Amino acid sequence: CVIKLTLRRCVCAGGTEPGTITEENGVLLLTKSNFKQALGLHQQLLVHFYAPLSGDAMGSIMEFSKAAKELKDTPITTKLGRVDVTKQKELAEELNVTMVPSMRLYLSGDKHSPIQCPVLKHSTAILTWLQRREGPSAEVLADLSQSETFLKSHDLVVLGLFKDVKRGPVDVFYSVAGDVADLPFGVTDSDEVFRTFQLTSDSVLLLKESKLESTFEVSEETTKEDLITFIRIHEFELVTEYTGKTASQILSSLVMNHLLLFINKTEKNFPDLHHAFQTTAAHFRGQILFVLVDADEPRNGRVMEYFHVRAEDTPTVRMVNLTDHLQYQLQSDRLDTLTLTHFCQEYLLGRAKVKMHSEPVPEDWDKKPVKELVGLNFERVVFNDKNNVLVLFYSGWNAESRALFPLWEELAQRFRNHDNVVIARLDATLNDINIRTLEKPPSIRLFPAVYAERVRQGRGRGTWDGLDVPVVDGLILISFFWCATQEERERKKYIEVVKAAEAAEKEKDEL
Missing domain, CATH: 3.40.30.10 (Glutaredoxin)
Structure with a gap:
């Protein structure tokens, strides 16, 4: 069987003159x-x-x-x-x-x-x-007047108050200012500014709209990481609303545990629920990031789809860890401070239950070359000792995922006569599975036979055990998968040989 694959060829333009760089x-x-x-x-x-x-x-x-x-x-x-x-x-x-x-x-x-x-x-x-x-990493403010002007010129600022702005603990402040480029940094040694904020020791302040939000006392032992952590945690409101502007900031937060409140902001009980959510947030700052998602905002459709939340389900909360992407659902309709606090405590203690969602199993899920997996039939198909199962975890609305579909069909045709090879796909945004999904869709995983719990996966986006797997390069993918299935075939043969040898040795001993 000969397969014709059309691989994308890239033509790189050279410079117009020898030695020039395009x-x-x-x-x-x-x-x-x-x-x-x-x-x-x-x-x-x-x-x-x-x-x-x-x-x-x-x-x-x-x-x-x-x-x-x-x-x-x-x-x-x-x-x-x-x-x-x-x-x-x-x-x-x-x-x-x-x-x-x-x-x-x-x-x-x-x-x-x-x-x-x-x-x-x-x-x-x-x-x-x-x-x-190339220049100073923080704006040096000579007096209270300059400091007030600096505070009014930005919504969110980092202000350093140091007795010595040339050397000592202030060096850590300058180093942080050089790296945290998305925030304005000011520094002063003005006694008047110290008195205004009722401070006597070196400190870093975070101010929003000229109002003091949080204070960090600096000492000789303060590290760059300490100060960055303080800034990155306290730059968020106690409750941050999910919007196009805040989405990237939320997803890149140092805090991996996120509690999301899905609610229609026009509901009559919104002020009470928001107050309970905000009050709870104050107790878990630095441990859990509290995020509000307006269910009445059309642009939030994708995030609601990802968490399997329908408009009629709101108000509701979901806990998610951005490291393993596992979701946890509050087992209660009450969203008061006491209930939310208990849920957060149970989660941090590892006692919260994972929420597993699945689409219904399609009637014809196994009738086509590419098998359609959902949460309900996933483990039964992939965790077995007979089949080598290659699974594409995709997102239905993601163009990069859809670009893989033709290749997946071609791959399934290539192995259609191999009884122990299954080519399958699963919409990872609509189905929860009980394995760690380290990569966001699309990602590829091989579940080999014999040792079904041993999973092979890409070590990064676009790579697989060190080999490139670009979506357009079907040849590499097929070759690698062929080698992988061959390896499992040889492993089975080896196990059979060992078992036969052991049986023969046992029979010899009995004689």
């Missing part, structure tokens, strides 16, 4: 052959490593290009470049790039000791980060 929207297109040249040409080179098919790629590419355009109107001397790690695999391996998207700043042609850039999602944050590296 640019796109002011960003250097870096490759293994020109990377060293780029380092030699630019004293400061900020490089964006990305994978085009990863979920965050498009947004990061656009913001990086936007930053390059805005960079032209600033005195910043840094040049921007980008590397497609799916095309430049040797370069990525040579530079030890393990995470995408990511950014690194290379200085003075040194490719071995780059400065790791924090995750910056917007062009303004990228520019701010570069500006703070």
Whole structure:
């Protein structure tokens, strides 16, 4: 059986003159052959490593290009470049790039000791980060008047009060300001400012709309990580509403446990429920992030779909851990402070019950080459000692997931005559399964026969045990899967040989 696969061919444009490096929207297109040249040409080179098919790629590419355009109107001397790690695999391996998207700043042609850039999602944050590296990372405020002007100029600010703004504990503050590029930082040694906030020791304040939200006392033992954690936890309101503006901030929070309240904000009892939710949040700050989702907002449809919440189910709450994506549902219709507090305590103690949701099993789930799995039939199909099961975990509304469907059909046709091979798919947004889903859809997992509990999975988006599995490259996927099934076949033969040898030895001993 010969399979014809059409693989996407990429044509990379070269420079118009020998030795030139191609640019796109002011960003250097870096490759293994020109990377060293780029380092030699630019004293400061900020490089964006990305994978085009990863979920965050498009947004990061656009913001990086936007930053390059805005960079032209600033005195910043840094040049921007980008590397497609799916095309430049040797370069990525040579530079030890393990995470995408990511950014690194290379200085003075040194490719071995780059400065790791924090995750910056917007062009303004990228520019701010570069500006703070070339100049002061925090605005020095001489007196109370300047401090008040600084506070009024931003909704949320970080203000450092230090007896000495040149050396000592303030160094940690400057270091944090250099990395936390999405927030404005000011620093002062003014006695008048100290008196205004009734402070006598070095402190960092977080203020929203000029109102003090939280205070962190700084000492010689304070670390950079301590201060970043304080800022990242207290920059959130006690209850943060999920919106297009706050979504990325919520998902990148240092707090992995999130309690979501799904409610229609026009309901009569909304003020009472919101008050109970907010009161509970105050007890678990730093442990659980409290998020409000307006069920009456059409743009929240996807997040409600992900948590399997219908409008008629509201008001209701869901607890989720962003590490394993397991969901927990409050087993009560009461949403008062006492009930919510008890639920949070039970969850943190590991006693809350996981909420398992499943679509109904389709009548024809096993009639087509690609088997349709749901939560109810998942374990029965994949955890067995007879079949090697390859599962595509997808999201129905995700374009990257849908792009895999033709390949999955082709793969199923390739193995249609193999009784011990099952090609299947499952909508991970509509079905909960009792395994850790470390990757957001689409992801691929192989459940081998013999040892069904042993699962093979991609070590990153687009990779599988170190091998690339781009959605357009069916040949690699089929080859790898073929090798994997061959391995399991050989393993079975080996077990049979061992058992036969043991039986023969036992029979010999009995004789």
